[in-house]
Amino acid sequence: MADPHQLFDDTSSAQSRGYRAQQAASGLGYPATSTLPQAAFLADPVSNMAMAYGSSLAAQGKELVDKNIDRFIPVTKLKYYFAVDTVYVGKKLGLLVFPYLHQDWEVQYQQDTPVAPRFDVNAPDLYIPAMAFITYILVAGLALGTQDRFSPDLLGLQASSALAWLALEVVAILLSLYLVTVNTDLTTIDLVAFLGYKYVGMIGGVLMGLLFGKMGYYLVLGWCCVSIFVFMIRTLRLKILAQAAAEGVPVRGARNQLRMYLTMAVAAAQPLLMYWLTFHLVR
Amino acid sequence: MSGFDNVNSDFYQTSYSIDDQSQQSYDYGGSGGPYSKQYAGYDYSQQGRFVPPDMMQPQQPYTGQIFQPTQAYTPAAPQPFYGNSFEDEPPLLEELGINFDHIWQKTLTVLHPLKEVDGSIMNETDLAGPMIFCLAFGATLLLAGKIQFGYVYGISAIGCLGMFCLLNLMSMTGVSFGCVASVLGYCLLPMILLSSFAVIFSLQGMLGIILTAGIIGWCSFSASKIFISALAMERQQLLVAYPCALLYGVFALISVF
Numbered sequence: 001m002a003d004p005h006q007l008f009d010d011t012s013s014a015q016s017r018g019y020r021a022q023q024a025a026s027g028l029g030y031p032a033t034s035t036l037p038q039a040a041f042l043a044d045p046v047s048n049m050a051m052a053y054g055s056s057l058a059a060q061g062k063e064l065v066d067k068n069i070d071r072f073i074p075v076t077k078l079k080y081y082f083a084v085d086t087v088y089v090g091k092k093l094g095l096l097v098f099p100y101l102h103q104d105w106e107v108q109y110q111q112d113t114p115v116a117p118r119f120d121v122n123a124p125d126l127y128i129p130a131m132a133f134i135t136y137i138l139v140a141g142l143a144l145g146t147q148d149r150f151s152p153d154l155l156g157l158q159a160s161s162a163l164a165w166l167a168l169e170v171v172a173i174l175l176s177l178y179l180v181t182v183n184t185d186l187t188t189i190d191l192v193a194f195l196g197y198k199y200v201g202m203i204g205g206v207l208m209g210l211l212f213g214k215m216g217y218y219l220v221l222g223w224c225c226v227s228i229f230v231f232m233i234r235t236l237r238l239k240i241l242a243q244a245a246a247e248g249v250p251v252r253g254a255r256n257q258l259r260m261y262l263t264m265a266v267a268a269a270q271p272l273l274m275y276w277l278t279f280h281l282v283r
Numbered sequence: 284m285s286g287f288d289n290v291n292s293d294f295y296q297t298s299y300s301i302d303d304q305s306q307q308s309y310d311y312g313g314s315g316g317p318y319s320k321q322y323a324g325y326d327y328s329q330q331g332r333f334v335p336p337d338m339m340q341p342q343q344p345y346t347g348q349i350f351q352p353t354q355a356y357t358p359a360a361p362q363p364f365y366g367n368s369f370e371d372e373p374p375l376l377e378e379l380g381i382n383f384d385h386i387w388q389k390t391l392t393v394l395h396p397l398k399e400v401d402g403s404i405m406n407e408t409d410l411a412g413p414m415i416f417c418l419a420f421g422a423t424l425l426l427a428g429k430i431q432f433g434y435v436y437g438i439s440a441i442g443c444l445g446m447f448c449l450l451n452l453m454s455m456t457g458v459s460f461g462c463v464a465s466v467l468g469y470c471l472l473p474m475i476l477l478s479s480f481a482v483i484f485s486l487q488g489m490l491g492i493i494l495t496a497g498i499i500g501w502c503s504f505s506a507s508k509i510f511i512s513a514l515a516m517e518r519q520q521l522l523v524a525y526p527c528a529l530l531y532g533v534f535a536l537i538s539v540f
Contacts, residue, residue: 007382075452082452085518127453127522134445134529145540152434 081126081193083116091121092128096200097224099231105238122235126189129196136162136199139206143281146210162277169195169273173266177240180258186239194235198228198270202278209282217282225271232267379411386412393469393505408461413468420471423478424538431537438537442530443467449526454514462513467530470506473498474531478538486539495535503527 069075095102108120117125140158144150170191177184201224209217241259376383389412392398417439421432447463477498480486486495507524510516516523 007377079452082449084453084522086521087518089522130449131525131529134526138529138533142536145536 084125084127085118105234124190124193126193132199135203184239198274202274206278206281228270229267236263396505408465416471420475427482438533454516466509470502473501474534481538499531502531
């Protein structure tokens with residue numbers, strides 16, 4: 001295929017870049033005697049400076065954003081939670097729906113840092129909660145659409161109300177963890193990840209409700225509620241309770257009792273929220 | 284600059300270079316100072332001579348790789364006279380950087396979902412093709428009586444932003460926003476097929492549902508395949524395909540309902 005017009009520069013090689021710079025240097029000496037008509041405007045020294053200034057401003061702005069975004073959103077920490085692969089996601093979804101046969105719930109460590117989710121099915125991740133949240137919003141839109149109650153702003157409404165409930169949960173649990181003065185390595189992002197796992201059950205319930213009516217909805221939602229309850233208890237027990245209690249040895253003491261109640265309260269809140277956020281979608 | 288030896292020496296040799304089309308267009312490492320990259324024109328270097336449309340030249344064989352823009356043009360005609368006249372301006376499409384040939388090549392890559400894809404395909408972020416596809420999608424929706432350009436635009440913007448964040452978090456190397464937008468735009472092509480079906484017959488029956496599901500699968504499979512090969516992500520194809528499927532599912536919702 002013949003292509004006599006060279007349309008694009010090969011910018012991938014340093015050689016062409018250097019060549020272009022060399023040409024640019026030679027072109028600088030004749031700012032006013034440009035031979036191409038559309039270059040007349042560009043050869044004007046004032047517009048040169050304006051463009052140079054504008055582009056350097058843009059570059060500076062970009063650098064500033066890149067530097068500061070790490071202050072507000074810990075990107076490298078977040079990357080840990082997205083280091084997943086397909087096998088992990090499959091196993092984790094299975095665990096969320098059927099946690100009864102899984103024996104070992106400890107997260108493996110590697111020299112003081114937890115292992116990436118790719119390598120340990122017990123590690124929390126943010127891919128599943130994020131995808132489940134977005135899918136929940138879309139399924140809610142679908143459910144409302146089949147009942148002829150759909151409008152695009154309702155999607156936004158669903159999204160913001162679900163986010164608000166999530167934020168409320170996180171704040172409440174952090175507050176109670178603080179009040180109970182428990183020494184735990186449960187970070188906020190971990191908590192968001194654990195609380196996001198319930199959306200998987202909610203999606204299942206709503207989809208079954210769409211296909212099979214209220215009976216299907218209640219069955220699937222009931223099953224998912226129980227499984228998420230067990231999942232949360234088993235996972236949080238290792239994080240919140242003291243080591244001895246986690247191993248199953250009953251330890252007397254008010255502190256451990258309090259922590260046990262806290263774990264159960266967090267786990268019990270999940271089914272309640274699952275029902276609250278989905279019952280109005282299934283008629 | 285050996286190629287200019289046979290040219291009138293009182294000629295002004297311009298030094299225009301088209302901006303790097305990728306997102307990182309501003310860090311040239313300071314070569315040549317602040318003026319070195321400000322010209323959005325064409326590099327009329329010794330190897331790339333501009334041929335005015337009224338001066339025909341024998342066709343040169345295209346010796347570069349298909350998806351790599353290279354300086355592969357070797358001149359065979361005398362140097363054209365760079366006057367200040369209107370006819371000597373480059374064609375509008377060249378100036379805008381729209382290359383129909385490249386667009387066609389990338390389109391063919393999307394349309395063959397089972398073909399192996401080269402990772403370097405997305406080195407040049409080209410937003411002209413995706414723009415054309417978005418407009419074509421809106422046009423087919425218009426034919427079906429739905430004036431929803433705004434939704435198409437909004438959903439594609441939000442979807443591209445979401446995919447950009449997700450892919451940056453999931454991959455080892457980062458990815459630029461232009462690359463994400465380009466890939467997602469090209470893989471919108473099968474969706475245009477779906478919306479043109481919607482013009483002829485309604486998609487709300489069983490056949491429509493199967494067709495919709497198939498087309499969504501096709502789009503997301505192509506997009507995830509290109510992302511995986513361009514970003515060298517292993518064992519994550521389904522994980523990348525799922526959010527793509529969600530995005531294209533929303534487009535399909537617009538087509539169907």
